[in-house]
Amino acid sequence: MVELKTENSTVSAKKFSSHLSAYLNQIHNKDQGFYTAPRDSETVKEINEFASKIKGKYNHIVILGIGGSALGPICLKQSLTHSFTERVCDCVRAREVNDFPKIPHSIPELFIIDNIDPILIKELEDVIKLEKTLFIVITKSGTTVETMSQYYYFRDKIDEAKLNARDHFVFITSHSKGKLREIATEEKITTFDIPEKIGGRFSVLTPVGLLPAKLIGIKIEEILEGANEMCDKFLSEDESRNIPFQLASIQYALEREGKNIHVLMPYAQKLSGFADWYKQLLAESIGKKIDNTKKIVHTGITPANALGATDQHSQLQLYNEGPNDKLIMFIEVENMGPEIPIPPIEAANLTFNKLIQIEKESTENSLTKNNRPNLTIKIDSVNERALGELFILFEGATAFLGEFYNINAFDQPGVELSKQLTKEKIHGNSQT
Ligand code: PA5
Numbered sequence: 001m002v003e004l005k006t007e008n009s010t011v012s013a014k015k016f017s018s019h020l021s022a023y024l025n026q027i028h029n030k031d032q033g034f035y036t037a038p039r040d041s042e043t044v045k046e047i048n049e050f051a052s053k054i055k056g057k058y059n060h061i062v063i064l065g066i067g068g069s070a071l072g073p074i075c076l077k078q079s080l081t082h083s084f085t086e087r088v089c090d091c092v093r094a095r096e097v098n099d100f101p102k103i104p105h106s107i108p109e110l111f112i113i114d115n116i117d118p119i120l121i122k123e124l125e126d127v128i129k130l131e132k133t134l135f136i137v138i139t140k141s142g143t144t145v146e147t148m149s150q151y152y153y154f155r156d157k158i159d160e161a162k163l164n165a166r167d168h169f170v171f172i173t174s175h176s177k178g179k180l181r182e183i184a185t186e187e188k189i190t191t192f193d194i195p196e197k198i199g200g201r202f203s204v205l206t207p208v209g210l211l212p213a214k215l216i217g218i219k220i221e222e223i224l225e226g227a228n229e230m231c232d233k234f235l236s237e238d239e240s241r242n243i244p245f246q247l248a249s250i251q252y253a254l255e256r257e258g259k260n261i262h263v264l265m266p267y268a269q270k271l272s273g274f275a276d277w278y279k280q281l282l283a284e285s286i287g288k289k290i291d292n293t294k295k296i297v298h299t300g301i302t303p304a305n306a307l308g309a310t311d312q313h314s315q316l317q318l319y320n321e322g323p324n325d326k327l328i329m330f331i332e333v334e335n336m337g338p339e340i341p342i343p344p345i346e347a348a349n350l351t352f353n354k355l356i357q358i359e360k361e362s363t364e365n366s367l368t369k370n371n372r373p374n375l376t377i378k379i380d381s382v383n384e385r386a387l388g389e390l391f392i393l394f395e396g397a398t399a400f401l402g403e404f405y406n407i408n409a410f411d412q413p414g415v416e417l418s419k420q421l422t423k424e425k426i427h428g429n430s431q432t
Contacts, residue, residue: 002230002389004243005376006250008368009327011257013249016404017239023403024237032410033197034395035234037205038227038388044220046192047207050170051214056106058134061215062124063112064150065138065208067415068200068284069172070114071277072209073138077110078273079382080218107217108134116146121153130161130168134215137171138208140194142178145422151180165189172207199410201281204391219384226388234396244396247375251327251397252404254373255301259327262301263319266331267308267360270382274331275305278394285398285409292406299405309359316363320370328367328374331390332360335381 006013037043063073113124135154139147151169158168171191173180184191192207194200203209205227210220234244251262262282264275287300306315308330319328339351367374377393379386402409 001380002243002386002393003378004246005378006246008364008373009250009254009375010371010373011250011253013246013253014239015253016245016249019403020239020242020245021237023245023400024235026403027399030408030410031197032199032202032399033195034199034202034205034399035231035392037195037198038224038231038392040206043192043207044210044224047211047214047220050190050211054134054215057132058108059132060128061108061110061134061136061212062128062154063110063114063136063138063212064147064154065112065136066114066144066146067280068203069138069140069144069147069208070112071201071273071280072204073110073212074112074114075204075273075277076209076213076218076223076387077112077216079270079387080213080384081110081216083269108215110212110216112212113150116149121150125157130157131163133168135169136212137169137180138173139178139180140174140200140203142173142180142182144419145426148179170211172211199412201284202395202410204277205388222384223388223391226385226390227392228388229385230389230392230396234392244393245400247377247393247397248400248404250375251301252401254327259325259373260301261304261326263304263306263315263326263328264331265306265308265311265328266333267356268331268333268336268382269307271331271333272305272307274387274390275307279303279305281394281398282401284412284415286401286405286407287414288405288407289413290407292408297405297407299407301401308363309356312359312363316366319372320366324372326372328372330360330364330374330376332357332376332378333380333382334378337381 063070065073111124111128113120135151137147137151155165155169158165165187166189169189171180171184171189172194173184173191174196175181175193181191183189192211194203194206194208198206205224210223213223214220230244233241236242239245264278266272266275282301282303289296289298291297291299304326319326336353336356339353342350342352342355344350364374364376377390379390399409
């Protein structure tokens with residue numbers, strides 16, 4: 001269950017409630033699939049069948065992808081697996097400290113190579129054994145240079161080792177377009193579709209996020225249950241239920257008042273990857289040159305992320321006393337697992353669980369005292385359900401922001417330009 005506490009935001013979402021129904025209609029007209037994907041039970045069935053088929057076959061799963069094709073899986077892995085063993089953990093559900101981690105050893109380790117840094121590639125090769133590795137190649141366009149280069153590189157390695165590519169590659173790509181789809185068809189490589197009407201940064205609840213999550217033991221049905229719950233709120237014309245609309249209204253109103261840096265600051269180590277995921281969503285969706293009438297507008301909200309309590313000793317000084325140009329969005333987690341007592345040197349009856357809550361409240365109060373707008377998104381615990389809710393909360397809010405600014409939140413011409421220039425340069429180089 002996700003709650004939004006907005007009393008410190010200095011503006012009220014209610015001011016915009018008369019726009020809700022029109023904005024919902026406009027979003028429907030854009031025919032986007034991010035809020036229908038969580039009901040796609042057929043895809044879940046295919047993912048589950050595939051997972052059963054390959055169970056116990058691999059020690060390592062490697063995702064090759066970048067941007068929206070990597071940040072969702074990175075976030076799911078970071079939020080829902082053990083911080084030090086890379087395996088799925090149940091620590092939030094465990095009742096006793098000694099209960100965790102309970103690690104099912106049959107689960108493979110997941111590595112996500114979201115860059116083309118040669119050192120990263122080399123270090124990956126140091127730890128994987130090709131014959132026990134499954135590569136998941138994720139690219140919606142099926143042409144992204146970074147991802148395709150990674151694919152061709154590891155494809156050569158698999159061929160050189162005389163292994164069957166069909167046993168070591170799975171593709172996640174467009175149903176009908178791109179080089180990767182051509183290879184899949186020619187070589188009969190198992191392939192999952194990214195629906196045409198879901199853009200990369202909105203695709204975490206498609207096979208992009210769900211397949212790797214399933215393969216490392218995350219309960220994907222629970223992610224989708226949480227997502228569907230938030231979808232109902234996102235589709236509600238009742239402003240008091242529609243949390244994504246409330247969030248977007250506050251973000252928009254504050255940006256118009258000059259608070260154009262929006263900091264997502266979870267007080268939970270496990271949600272730092274979520275803040276990275278959101279950074280792309282907000283930046284790519286709202287940073288636009290032209291509006292829907294083709295007028296040059298250069299809209300944008302600069303995303304930033306911080307981590308509580310760590311960044312109290314880093315960025316908080318700036319947030320409290322620097323330019324008053326930010327909205328701080330906390331994520332607070334009610335249940336942080338078993339209570340871990342701190343020996344009574346600082347204070348009696350203190351636990352780490354209590355300490356992190358006290359620190360969050362104190363940071364919030366310090367900002368409010370300094371007239372710095374902030375709000376809190378509260379979740380029960382970091383689990384599958386909450387992640388599903390959070391994904392749709394922020395995706396929905398971003399879609400509404402697109403309507404507030406009257407821009408297309410679902411394209412990314414700036415990214416495409418850089419992709420095109422990279423290709424031209426590579427092409428030019430290969431001719432010399
Ligand atoms: O959100 C987007 O569309 C982009 O960030 C893409 O995810 C990113 O550029 C990777 O594209 P592709 O999945 O086509 O390889």
